Amino acid sequence: MSEKYAMTIDGQAVDAPATFGVVNPATGEVAEQAPDASREQLHAAMRSAQAAYAEWRRDEAARRKALHEAADIMFANTEEIGRILTLEQGKPLADATMEVAGAGVWLKYFADLELPREVIQDDDNALVEVVRRPMGVVAAITPWNYPLLLAIWKLAPALLAGNTMVLKPSPFTPLSSLKLGEVLRDVLPPGVLNVVTGGDELGAWMTSHEIPRKISFTGSVATGKRVAAAAAPDLKRVTLELGGNDPAILLDDADPAAVADKLFGAAFQNNGQVCSAIKRVYVPEALYGDVVDALAERAKAAKVGDGMQEGVQFGPINNKPQFERVGELVADALAGGARAAAGGKPVDGPGYFFEPTILADVEDGARIVDEEQFGPALPVVKYTDVEEALARANGTHFGLSGSVWSADADRAAEIAGRLECGTAWVNTHLALAPHQPFGGFKWSGVGVENGPWGLYGFTELQVVHRSKH
Numbered sequence: 354m355s356e357k358y359a360m361t362i363d364g365q366a367v368d369a370p371a372t373f374g375v376v377n378p379a380t381g382e383v384a385e386q387a388p389d390a391s392r393e394q395l396h397a398a399m400r401s402a403q404a405a406y407a408e409w410r411r412d413e414a415a416r417r418k419a420l421h422e423a424a425d426i427m428f429a430n431t432e433e434i435g436r437i438l439t440l441e442q443g444k445p446l447a448d449a450t451m452e453v454a455g456a457g458v459w460l461k462y463f464a465d466l467e468l469p470r471e472v473i474q475d476d477d478n479a480l481v482e483v484v485r486r487p488m489g490v491v492a493a494i495t496p497w498n499y500p501l502l503l504a505i506w507k508l509a510p511a512l513l514a515g516n517t518m519v520l521k522p523s524p525f526t527p528l529s530s531l532k533l534g535e536v537l538r539d540v541l542p543p544g545v546l547n548v549v550t551g552g553d554e555l556g557a558w559m560t561s562h563e564i565p566r567k568i569s570f571t572g573s574v575a576t577g578k579r580v581a582a583a584a585a586p587d588l589k590r591v592t593l594e595l596g597g598n599d600p601a602i603l604l605d606d607a608d609p610a611a612v613a614d615k616l617f618g619a620a621f622q623n624n625g626q627v628c629s630a631i632k633r634v635y636v637p638e639a640l641y642g643d644v645v646d647a648l649a650e651r652a653k654a655a656k657v658g659d660g661m662q663e664g665v666q667f668g669p670i671n672n673k674p675q676f677e678r679v680g681e682l683v684a685d686a687l688a689g690g691a692r693a694a695a696g697g698k699p700v701d702g703p704g705y706f707f708e709p710t711i712l713a714d715v716e717d718g719a720r721i722v723d724e725e726q727f728g729p730a731l732p733v734v735k736y737t738d739v740e741e742a743l744a745r746a747n748g749t750h751f752g753l754s755g756s757v758w759s760a761d762a763d764r765a766a767e768i769a770g771r772l773e774c775g776t777a778w779v780n781t782h783l784a785l786a787p788h789q790p791f792g793g794f795k796w797s798g799v800g801v802e803n804g805p806w807g808l809y810g811f812t813e814l815q816v817v818h819r820s821k822h
């Protein structure tokens with residue numbers, strides 16, 4: 354193979370007729386080339402996945418073994434794959450290696466997860482069982498914030514259930530998925546996992562392709578709606594994991610000093626580029642100054658830099674459009690009267706670096722409160738009445754997750770239970786785990802990933818009814 358990063362189609366390394374540049378966000382320069390798949394190559398990948406399905410769906414033990422082996426490969430290659438992730442995504446190497454290890458943890462979890470076969474009737478008349486059957490070929494489309502982990506969230510349950518897959522990563526972060534395809538060629542039969550790379554139109558070709566029976570998509574709300582529309586004509590099943598604008602509500606008995614580290618961590622993890630990061634904080638008037646100061650102190654102390662350097666806490670924003678968008682939302686808030694308690698502007702020099710920013714004296718109605726910023730800038734909003742704060746927290750099209758913070762966990766849980774979102778946390782946020790179903794209400798998604806419920810999303814229910822007469 355001539356290219357350093359090749360696609361995986363039918364178990365083979367495959368170059369494309371053309372390539373596109375992958376930018377290192379720490380420099381703003383093209384660092385590598387990735388294959389730009391042709392439509393014919395996508396067909397070949399789909400046909401290969403379809404051909405592999407017949408055999409793959411038959412042998413559950415072989416599937417479990419392959420997923421365990423895949424996990425071991427992740428654990429053995431955290432550093433090498435982590436470096437690729439840092440190069441294309443920007444996150445610090447320590448976080449990137451953790452993402453690779455996380456991929457291993459998720460693979461192990463699904464490798465051992467039971468696919469239940471439930472007997473719902475067994476009497477003189479009939480034996481009736483409810484069985485989970487695979488669907489066929491899954492088209493998996495992923496975003497640029499956790500390119501590897503989010504691919505595994507789809508791959509592990511889809512393959513365990515007996516499906517085969519064509520995976521397309523974001524054009525901003527194709528390299529780690531190409532590498533994934535490469536390292537799994539030894540443990541997966543040809544066609545079980547195909548990895549193709551290209552621009553957004555490749556995603557559109559996938560969603561309208563006749564072969565896949567299921568689309569598993571993670572990305573923005575706007576694209577998610579296009580995916581749902583593209584799936585509708587032939588009734589492909591969809592799981593959509595979309596954007597969020599997660600509120601964190603502090604109650605009047607919360608201790609700012611005690612919660613500041615957790616709040617800051619959940620807002621700025623991965624430089625704020627997490628679908629379920631805290632994206633707005635609601636604070637009662639009496640605590641407002643202390644909370645803003647505590648968050649600003651942490652933002653000012655954070656070390657921002659090239660993720661390849663030791664000790665860096667936050668890397669660059671992943672790509673230029675997103676870098677410009679975060680800058681625009683922050684500038685809009687400042688122009689509207691908000692105060693930058695920390696940060697407030699891009700870092701001088703090359704790369705897409707932005708100062709960790711805490712915005713005070715900002716209200717609902719400001720774009721940075723109402724929209725998903727998906728970057729290192731956090732608005733802190735004052736409230737007087739908790740019912741009003743809850744109404745504001747719920748008053749958006751988003752519904753991914755949210756949190757309530759209090760010295761009284763029961764009181765917080767009662768309010769958290771009234772958040773209109775897929776995960777309601779109490780005194781924590783962003784606590785995700787393989788066994789917890791994750792998904793959004795409203796425009797934040799359709800269906801869930803993870804846990805048995807995520808696995809069921811890659812299956813069809815079949816009733817097997819045996820008459821006893």
Ligand code: NAD
Nearest residue numbers: 495496497522523553556557572573576594595596597628
């Ligand atoms: P995006 O929607 O721009 O792109 C996501 C993927 O869709 C990419 O692979 C892209 O190439 C592809 N795509 C683009 N147009 C397409 C089309 N018409 N048909 C099919 N595929 C198409 O999103 P992004 O900017 O890469 O990611 C950021 C967004 O993802 C944020 O909104 C974030 O909240 C969301 N996200 C959600 C979750 C979750 O689990 N809910 C997780 C991570 C990120």
